[in-house]
Amino acid sequence: MPRRRNQGQNGNSDEASIGEERDYTVRAVERVCSILNLLQNSIDGVSLIEVGQATELPKSSAFRYLWTLEAHRYVERDEQTGLYRLGLGFVGMQSRHLEVLRERARPWLEELRDEFEETANLGILDGDHVIYVDIVESRHKVRSAASRGDRDPLHSTALGKAIASRLPEARLRDLLQRTGMEQHSDNTITSIEAYVDELAKVRRLGYAVDNGENAPDGRCIAAPLLGTHLPAALSISAPSARFTLKDVEKAAKKLLDVAEQITTNPIADLQLDQTPA
Structure with missing residues (x-):
């Protein structure tokens, strides 16, 4: 039996929302890659503001990205300087x-x-x-x-x-x-x-x-x-x-x-x- 597609209020099918979700996922991955590339090219570490500028993210969003990467040990934050650098999770x-x-x-x-x-x-x-x-x-x-x-x-x-x-x-x-x-x-x-x-x-x-x-x-x-x-x-x-x-x-x-x-x-x-x- 064919699967029915639900129509939204504007007559759009689920395919539109799926497409939007896929676009969002790509942007998220690109931003993560931008963050990691930025950190990789830094010796002393980078600030939250620099990460936001490189990814074109607001400060709050950049912080959430960094917090998630830090939780998985891909990013480390220096408690004294507040700067971020690559973590050893990559091992x-x-x-x-x-x-x-x-x-x-x-x-x-x-x-x-x-x-x-x-x-x-x-x-x-x-x-x-x-x-x-x-x-x-x-x-x-x-x-x-x-x-x-x-x-x-x-x-x-x-x-x-x-x-x-x-x-x-x-x-x-x-x-x-x-x-x-x-x-x-x-x-x-x-x-x-x-x-x-x-x-x-x-x-x-x-x-x-x-x-x-x-x-x-x-x-x-x-x-x-x-x-x-x-x-x-x-x-x-x-x-x-x-x-x-x-x-x-x-x-x-x-x-x-x-x-x-x-x-x-x-x-x-x-x-x-x-x-x-």
């Missing part, structure tokens, strides 16, 4: 890239665990913390190991330092001011200036060390993964009594080599920046 949109990275890193994590007999980790920046994407635990009964999905601070971990060393300084300072730099041990760096100096050392060496900074009895070494679009790093972690600073020096060369292999090894058919969704 979730690269879930396939992240899964490819995890799959590719897994055998290397196992190799690191077997060679050094300590826990090997893959971490990524998620918001203002480091999240553990994959972990291959040491076989020792006493070992240093988080759980997959656990979150750790940026300022007191080797993974955090390695990832932070690749961030723009302005972005880094904003993250540290937002989270604070809680002291977890006597060795924890709690000054932004001291942390910035520490990252200069990380960039010079190519790797980062957590020397009892996140846990008094722990030690960790990490190297950033430079060939991906994701803010990620690898690390080896262990009790400090068993993983000495001399052991860290020995592990550094291997860790840097593995980090390079994961992102540049041509024999794998996994190009992290070109993986189809």
